[in-house]
Amino acid sequence: MKLTNKGRYAVMAMADLAINAKDRPISLAEISLRQNISLAYLEQIFLKLKSNKLVRSSRGAAGGYFLEKPAAEIKLSNIIHAVDEEVKTLNCKKNSKRGCNNKPIKCITHDLWDQLDQHINGFFEKVKLQDLTKTVEK
Amino acid sequence: MKLTNKGRYAVMAMADLAINAKDRPISLAEISLRQNISLAYLEQIFLKLKSNKLVRSSRGAAGGYFLEKPAAEIKLSNIIHAVDEEVKTLNCKKNSKRGCNNKPIKCITHDLWDQLDQHINGFFEKVKLQDLTKTVEK
DNA sequence: TTAATCCTGACTAAAATAGTAGGAATTGAC
DNA sequence: GTCAATTCCTACTATTTTAGTCAGGATTAA
Numbered sequence: 001m002k003l004t005n006k007g008r009y010a011v012m013a014m015a016d017l018a019i020n021a022k023d024r025p026i027s028l029a030e031i032s033l034r035q036n037i038s039l040a041y042l043e044q045i046f047l048k049l050k051s052n053k054l055v056r057s058s059r060g061a062a063g064g065y066f067l068e069k070p071a072a073e074i075k076l077s078n079i080i081h082a083v084d085e086e087v088k089t090l091n092c093k094k095n096s097k098r099g100c101n102n103k104p105i106k107c108i109t110h111d112l113w114d115q116l117d118q119h120i121n122g123f124f125e126k127v128k129l130q131d132l133t134k135t136v137e138k
Numbered sequence: 139m140k141l142t143n144k145g146r147y148a149v150m151a152m153a154d155l156a157i158n159a160k161d162r163p164i165s166l167a168e169i170s171l172r173q174n175i176s177l178a179y180l181e182q183i184f185l186k187l188k189s190n191k192l193v194r195s196s197r198g199a200a201g202g203y204f205l206e207k208p209a210a211e212i213k214l215s216n217i218i219h220a221v222d223e224e225v226k227t228l229n230c231k232k233n234s235k236r237g238c239n240n241k242p243i244k245c246i247t248h249d250l251w252d253q254l255d256q257h258i259n260g261f262f263e264k265v266k267l268q269d270l271t272k273t274v275e276k
Numbered sequence: 277t278t279a280a281t282c283c284t285g286a287c288t289a290a291a292a293t294a295g296t297a298g299g300a301a302t303t304g305a306c
Numbered sequence: 307g308t309c310a311a312t313t314c315c316t317a318c319t320a321t322t323t324t325a326g327t328c329a330g331g332a333t334t335a336a
Contacts, residue, residue: 027281047284050283060282061278
C-alpha cells in the first residue's frame with residue numbers, strides 16, 4: 001500500500017494553501033516554514049500537484065501557488081492520487097490469465113484486499129480539502 | 139503505513155489452515171505449495187503467528203500447524219498485528235510536548251490520519267477469519 | 277537588472293521489504 | 307533406534323522504496 005509522508009505532506013501543503021492563499025500566491029518557502037517540510041521536497045511535490053491541475057502557479061518574484069479550484073471541490077483522493085500514484089494494497093502477481101500467483105483462480109485474499117482498497121479510497125473520496133481547514137482555521 | 143505482502147501472506151496462510159486443518163496438522167510445505175509462498179518465508183511468518191497464540195504447532199515428522207482458536211474467533215486484525223506489528227499511517231515526528239514536527243500544536247493532518255487509522259483498523263476488526271473461508275471453500 | 281521564485285532532472289542515503297541460508301531440535305513412522 | 311520430516315531459530319542479503327538533496331535553468335515582479 002502506498003500511503004506515505006509524501007502523500008501526507010501534499011495534503012498538509014494543500015491545506016496550507018486553502019487557508020492562506022486567499023488573495024495572494026503563497027510561496028513554497030512559506031509553506032516550508034509553516035509545515036516544516038523541506039523546500040526542495042515541496043518543489044517535487046508541487047510539480048505533481050500542478051500537473052494534476054490541483055494548483056496554479058505564478059512565477060517570478062513574489063510568486064507562489066494558488067489552489068486551482070475551491071477547497072470544497074478538492075477531494076483528498078485527488079491529492080493522494082496526484083503524488084502517490086495509487087492507493088492500492090493489492091499486490092497479487094498479475095498474469096495474462098485472470099487469477100493470482102500463476103494460479104488459474106484468485107488467491108484467497110484477493111477479494112478481501114480489493115474491499116480494503118475500496119474502503120480506504122472511500123475514506124479519501126468523502127473528505128474534502130475544506131473539511132480540513134475548519135478545525136484548524138488560522 | 140504497514141500493510142504489506144507479509145501481512146497478506148499471513149492472512150492467506152491462516153485461511154489455508156482454517157480450511158484444511160480440520161483433523162490433522164498442516165505442514166508449511168503444503169501451504170507453501172498451495173499458496174505459492176516460499177517455505178522459508180512462511181517459517182518466519184509462523185514464528186510470529188505462534189508467539190501471538192494464533193496457531194499451535196506439532197513438531198516432528200507429519201507435524202504441522204493448527205489454528206489455536208476457531209476461525210470464527212480470529213479477527214484479521216489479530217493476524218495483521220501479529221506479523222506487521224501495527225497498522226498505522228500516522229507518521230508525525232513525536233516529541234516530548236504533545237504536537238508534531240517540533241511544533242507546539244498538532245499538524246494540520248494529524249487528526250485526519252488518526253481517523254484513517256481507525257477506519258482501516260475497523261475494517262480488520264470486523265472481518266473474521268471464518269468469513270474468508272466461506273466463499274473459497276475447498 | 278536583480279532577486280525571488282518556480283521548474284526540472286539527476287543523484288543519494290537510509291530504511292523497509294522480501295526474502296535466503298544454514299543449521300539445531302523434535303518426533304512420528306518404519 | 308534410526309531416519310526423515312518437520313518445526314524452530316538466527317543471521318544474512320538483495321532489491322525496492324522512501325525521503326529527501328543538489329545543481330542549475332527559466333521566468334518575472336519590483
